[in-house]
Amino acid sequence: MTSFPRPENQQNLSRGKHIKPEILGAIEKSKYVLLIFSENYPSSTWCLEEVAKAMECKDVNEGSVIPIFYKVNPSDIRKLRGNFGRGFAETEEAYSGDKRDIKRCKDAVSKVAGLAGIELKDGYETKFIQQIMGELENKLGPRVSYVVGDLVGMHSRVANVIECLCLDESDVHSIDIWGMGGTGKTTIARVVHDKIHGQFNDGCCFLANVREISKKNGLVYLQNQFLGDILHDDNLRIRDDHRGVNMIKERLQHKKVLVVLDDVDEKEQLEKFAGGFDWFGHGSRIIITTRDEHLLLQYGVNSIYKVEELSFAFRSNHPPAEFDELVEQVIGYANGLPLALDVLGSFLACRSLMQWKSALARLKECPEEKFFDRLRLSYDGLHHKEKEIFLDIDCFFKGNEKPYVTEVLDKCGFYADIGIKVLVDKSLIQIVGNKLWMHDLLQEMAWEIVRRESPEEPGERSRVWLFEDVVHILSKNSGTGKVKAIVLQSRDHRTVHLNGESFTNMTNLRLLDICAIHLSSRFKNLSNELRLLRWDNCSLKSFPPSFLPKNLVELHMQDSLLCTKRLELVLEKLKVINLSGSKLFVETPNFIYVPNLERLILKGCKALSQVHPSIGNLERPNLLDLTYCENLKRLPDGVCNLKALRVLNLSGCSNLEELLESIGGLECLEELDISESAITHLPSNLTFLQNLKKLRFHVSKRRPQNSWRTLTRTLRRALNSKRPRLPSFSGLSSLTELDLSGCGLLEGEIPSDIDCLPSLRSLDLAENLFTTITASIEHISGLEFLILNHCKNLEVLPRLPESIVAVVAE
Structure with a gap:
């Protein structure tokens, strides 16, 4: 039995208390109760009493009971026959209490078996679990509820739209919510979605900001999101929009779904997501919001709801007479x-x-x-720095995580935390799910404010973000000292012909993000006022000699042609270096020039053969990512001096054979990934990593499967030369994830004291050779997920801890 409390009543059951009253209390307070039936379920009078209590509370709480039939026929439960019926009869015969209690339980079991539930007959349990989670997500609704607030007239509008949807009819029905910008179309659609989504068990999708996101990321991106949300599948890979159309029709034509397409402005957008009613199953509902009435006539919706302007809404706070x-x-x-x-x-x-x-x-x-x-009246009342923050967010950072935007803007000297709070208080931006948003009309207002700075010449404006404008100022060399930020969000990847002076006059440029621009020639100058530089696929091998950005905080140049020479710039404020995929990058420069570095990301730098020893002198690095640095053969000893390091990723370093013996000195390390590397030896002081939460040792295709056995033999000799024993993980008190998949483990080679990992939640033992698993696994009190995929020799499972949520064995 699993219960889901309402948010305001969430309480955890404390260990050591009497369990019965607490479980019954949890059922009373729960909106949804999952009852998981198996053949052995009726052998417990506790379980039967929980069923009775759940059914009693069902109507009182206006909640829901969801039966899960695990390899048991619902008909057998309802009629009390088969193994389930025999188990119930045995419990009934042995029960010494009031027989009316058994009668009450029997009636409750019969009723719950008649409810619509989820049944597992055969097949993969992982898919069964996904089905259960999808059912819950549909019923629980979005994690972030949409608050209507005190807008008078909104609730009646919502009721009118729901009435127009004709939810009691079985055909596919569509409605368009049409009106000018700012009338509340998206709010109405969101509230309607939140109110009725529980009636669509096959799936729902609220596709927000279709107009904006399709221009920024393309329709294929949205098709992946669309199908992924409905099917609860994050692994979909739609390659082109035509294939996306076919997948939508194939996967949804027999499903009753709720679809909301918000802010549509082109017919093509409708054709790629809901081209016909026959794309969806009976009872499906499609809601569209748009400003374009003509678009509706082309598409042919069943109903049009015109959103009229409110003539009243401002007196809720009752100002003085x-x-x-x-x-x-x-x-x-x-x-x-x-x-x-x-x-x-x-x-x-x-x-x-x-x-x-x-x-x-x-x-x-x-x-x-x-x-x-x-x-704009509200904008004009802002402080100068608050105006800068508002324009930066609206032009560049809509939809970004608040902590990241705060960090970037703080680097520009804007005191972003308090500035963002002011903008929220003035209703100029919103924070939803820790991301920054604003109404599209407010964003358009910000764009218009910037455009009016120089209506004809984008090189005279403070901010540039449109591809055509970026190309104009770079190719025409029209940029001036007024340009503070160029952040290109286009998906186009084109070569732009620049002359050597393209950036010369933009001396106040502080943000430069032009990852979609490919240079066809070198340039001579770059602003020394830069705080953020992001230029993926840059063809430069070195920076101009005059480039000395003393305030630069982040440098992102992925897939660039940068090499080590001429990179030894004095950048005392630099915190992030990301040169992932830079194929000419052979060795890191001396880190003495970047004393405040916090994150070094060199993922996929396949030519990298050396990390400069001076890295050990740094005090602040918390992330070192050397994933797939295939030419790297050893790490400098100084890495173990990085006392603040939390993540060390050496995955895919196929020529890296040794892990530093003094790695136990990384006292803050939380994640260590040495999967797909050539490492065959774990130092004994690994157990000193008391904050380690994730350890991945997945075997490399290039590493022989007996490498784990080599490792254990080495550790036996190192730890106790007289009495061999398996390596101990007992010191890893914070470890939550342990991946030993593909290590070719034989009988008895799983660490015998694995039960000394009090925080372990996930254990991956896939693709190993043992026939049984150590019995001590039963004592890992917090273990929730055990993965045993492709363990072809496995014959017997030991008793598992009660905390187990899922065992995956495909």
Whole structure:
């Protein structure tokens, strides 16, 4: 039995307490209860009492009971026959209490067996578990609930849309929510989705910002997200949009699904996701939001819901009576748009009567058609640094994680944490799921603010993000000192012909992200004011001699042609170096020039043969990623001096045969990955890594499968030359994941004291040769996942700990 408490009542069962009242209490407070039936289920009176309690609470809690039939026929449960029935009869005969309790349990079992549930007859248990999780996700809904707030009239709109969907009819039905920007179309669609998604057990998808994301990432990207969300499959790989169309039709034509396509502006977008009603199963519902009425006529939806502007919404806080007339004027200037009311309301909140009158005087100066100017009133009231933060977020960082954006903007001296808080308070941006968002009208306002800096010449603007504008200023050499940031978000990869002076005049450039630009010639100058430089596929082998960016904090140049020479720049503030995939990068420069480095990422630098010994003098590195550095044969001893290192990734280093003997000195290390490497020996002081949480030792195709046996023999000699024993992991008290897959382990070669890993949650023993597993595994009290894929010799499983959630054995 598994119960899912409502969020406000989440409580964990404490060990050592009487379990019965706590479990029954958890059932009472739960919105959803999973009852997992097996043939042995009725042998426990506790289990039977839980079923009775769950069915009693079902109607009271307005919750749901979901039966899971694990290799048992629901009919056998309902009719109490077969092994299940015999087990129930034995329990009934042995029960010494009130027989009415047994009768109550029998009735409850019969009722729950008649409910729609999930049944496993045969097949892979992993897929069965995925099916259960998908069912729960559909019922529980999105992790981040969408808050409507106090917008008057919103709830009635939601009710009208739901009525138009005709949910009691079995045909496929579509509705379009149409209206101008800022009227609340997306909010209505989101709330409708959240209210009705539980009726669509086959899957749901809310595809947000179709217009913007399709231009930025392409329709194939969205098709992967679309199918992945509905099918709960993150491993889909749609290669082109035509194949995506076929996959959508093939996979969904017999499924009852709920689809929301938000902010559609082109017919092609509809054709790639919902080209016909026959793409979906009976009872499916399609909701579309758009500003374009003509688009609807082309597509042919069943119903159109026009979102009218609100004529009231501003009095929920009951301002003093002397403000009533001013409130009416503000509502008039907002044209009834919820977005405008929200922004203007946030701006005017807590201001004096005189300040309200002053603001209204400014609003009167805005021509009727210039809605952006009305929204801009709140922007104009910001501090200079807050304006910079607002424009950077709207132009470059919409949808990015808040911590990352805060870090980047702090590097520009903007005190981003408090600045972002101010923007949220003024309703200019939102934080949803720790990501930064804003309404598309506010983003368009920010774009218009930047465009008006120089309507004709993008090289005179503070920010440039459109591909055509970037090409213009680089090819025409029209960039000036006014350009502060170039962040290209286009998916186009084109060669741009630059002359050597393309960046010469952009002396105040602080952010440069042009990963889609391929140089056809060298350049002479680059701004020394840069804080962030991201230029993937850059053809430069070295930087210009005049390039001395003393404030540079992040350097990302993946798949570049950079080599070691001329990289020894004095960059005291540099925290991140990412040169992954740079095929000419042979050895790292002297780290004395980057004393504050925190992350070094050289993944896939196949020519890299040496890491400079000075790395040991650094105090701050927390990440060292040398994945697939195939030419690297050894690490400098200084790596073990990196006391702050949390992640060390040596996966795929196929010529790296030894791990440093003093690795136990990495006292903060949390993740160690030596899979697919040539390492066959683990130092004995590995057990000193008390903070290690993940250890991966998956065998390399180039490493013989008997390497683990070589390793254990070596450790036996090192630890005790007189009495051989298996290596001890007992000191790894924080280890949560252990991957020993593909190591060719034979009988008795799993560490015998593996039960001394109190934090272990996941153990991967796939592709090994043993016939049994050490019995001590039963005592790993927190183990949840045991992976035994392709263990072809395995005959017997020992008793497993009660904490086990899934055993995967394909």
